[in-house]
Amino acid sequence: MRTSIAHLWRHHKLLLLAFVVAALVTLAFAVRTIMFALYWSDPAHRRQQLEAWMPLRYVAYSWQLDPARIAAAFGVKDQQGRRLTVGQIAARKDLTLEQMKQQLEALAPPSGGNE
Amino acid sequence: MTQTLLALISEQGALILFVVTFLSCLAMPVPASLMMLTAGAFVASSDLSAPLIVVACLSGAVLGDQVGFALARRLQEALDGYLSRRPKRAALMVKARAFTDRWGGPGVFFSRCLVSPLGPYVNLTAGATGLSWPRFLIWDILGEITWVLLYLGLGYLFASQLTAISNILLNLSGLLAALVVTLGLGLALLRALRHSAHDATRPR
Numbered sequence: 001m002r003t004s005i006a007h008l009w010r011h012h013k014l015l016l017l018a019f020v021v022a023a024l025v026t027l028a029f030a031v032r033t034i035m036f037a038l039y040w041s042d043p044a045h046r047r048q049q050l051e052a053w054m055p056l057r058y059v060a061y062s063w064q065l066d067p068a069r070i071a072a073a074f075g076v077k078d079q080q081g082r083r084l085t086v087g088q089i090a091a092r093k094d095l096t097l098e099q100m101k102q103q104l105e106a107l108a109p110p111s112g113g114n115e
Numbered sequence: 116m117t118q119t120l121l122a123l124i125s126e127q128g129a130l131i132l133f134v135v136t137f138l139s140c141l142a143m144p145v146p147a148s149l150m151m152l153t154a155g156a157f158v159a160s161s162d163l164s165a166p167l168i169v170v171a172c173l174s175g176a177v178l179g180d181q182v183g184f185a186l187a188r189r190l191q192e193a194l195d196g197y198l199s200r201r202p203k204r205a206a207l208m209v210k211a212r213a214f215t216d217r218w219g220g221p222g223v224f225f226s227r228c229l230v231s232p233l234g235p236y237v238n239l240t241a242g243a244t245g246l247s248w249p250r251f252l253i254w255d256i257l258g259e260i261t262w263v264l265l266y267l268g269l270g271y272l273f274a275s276q277l278t279a280i281s282n283i284l285l286n287l288s289g290l291l292a293a294l295v296v297t298l299g300l301g302l303a304l305l306r307a308l309r310h311s312a313h314d315a316t317r318p319r
Contacts, residue, residue, distance in 0.1 A: 004308055007308065007311060008304060008307065008308065011307070011311065012307050015300065015303055015304055016304065019297065019300040019301060019303075022293060022297040022300050023297050025297075026290065026293040026294050026296075026297045029289045029293050030290055033283065033286040033290050036279075036282045036283050039282075040276075040279040040282065040283060045279070046276055046279055048277060048278060049278065052118070052122065053121040053122035053125060054125075055125050055160065055162045057160045057162050058156065058157055058160040058162055058274075060160070061156075061159060061274060061275065062160070062274060062275035062277070063275075064275070067160075083125040083128070083157070083163075085125045085126075087122065
């Protein structure tokens with residue numbers, strides 16, 4: 001084993017280095033995949049966090065709310081295919097994302113709405 | 116940048132997905148898989164129309180692959196002139212061509228869907244080692260259909276847990292691609308070792 005590695009190191013240095021780097025990258029991805037799987041297996045983590053890029057209809061969908069009711073609460077017309085994002089509505093209403101979140105949460109059922 | 120691109124899905128819809136899948140097939144660092152998962156989720160919430168998104172992703176990806184392949188094919192012609200003056204290198208190219216001829220089709224297919232991070236490099240290799248264009252095209256289209264429907268479909272199915280599914284899936288895809296590269300390099304190392312053992316036992 002040792003002599004094999006020594007031989008490869010002498011004659012195929014680049015190939016051996018590439019293999020070691022690739023193996024380390026594989027290991028890193030494996031660890032990350034396991035960690036994510038563990039994190040997301042906890043139902044408490046699963047509720048979709050609010051982000052500025054999300055259309056309002058999508059937020060309603062992921063939190064299992066009535067899109068028409070949410071749209072009315074923020075004074076926008078609910079039309080399929082017309083995508084106003086949370087960020088755009090916040091800017092229009094002069095709200096921060098955090099304030100938007102609080103207002104939406106007030107409309108949402110208590111924790112675990114999508115379980 | 117990812118947040119901006121995700122916001123663009125809401126603002127531009129299908130167009131941005133066409134652009135991103137096109138660029139990703141030319142090895143540009145854009146989060147095409149994540150954007151397709153997101154688009155799938157937006158189909159579920161009726162923010163996007165499914166047929167339009169499928170067509171945009173598919174045409175962007177296939178077109179990007181064809182451009183990569185065509186560029187490498189151009190390169191191959193220049194390479195042939197160079198190799199005709201260097202017989203040792205030319206022998207290596209003959210081996211590479213035989214490999215492509217044998218494994219090229221399935222290689223193209225799986226590098227679209229199962230190990231998609233490797234796709235752009237497979238396009239270049241396929242073009243440079245002379246895989247026939249009709250064969251490349253057919254496997255490419257089949258592979259991209261699988262890729263696009265898989266990611267859009269999973270985004271649709273797991274729409275309310277978009278962050279979770281993209282975290283897990285993108286890591287898994289990276290893991291598979293890294294594993295394939297590691298195994299390939301490992302095989303090359305084993306072959307090099309066997310060669311040297313063979314040389315050592317050969318009478319001089």
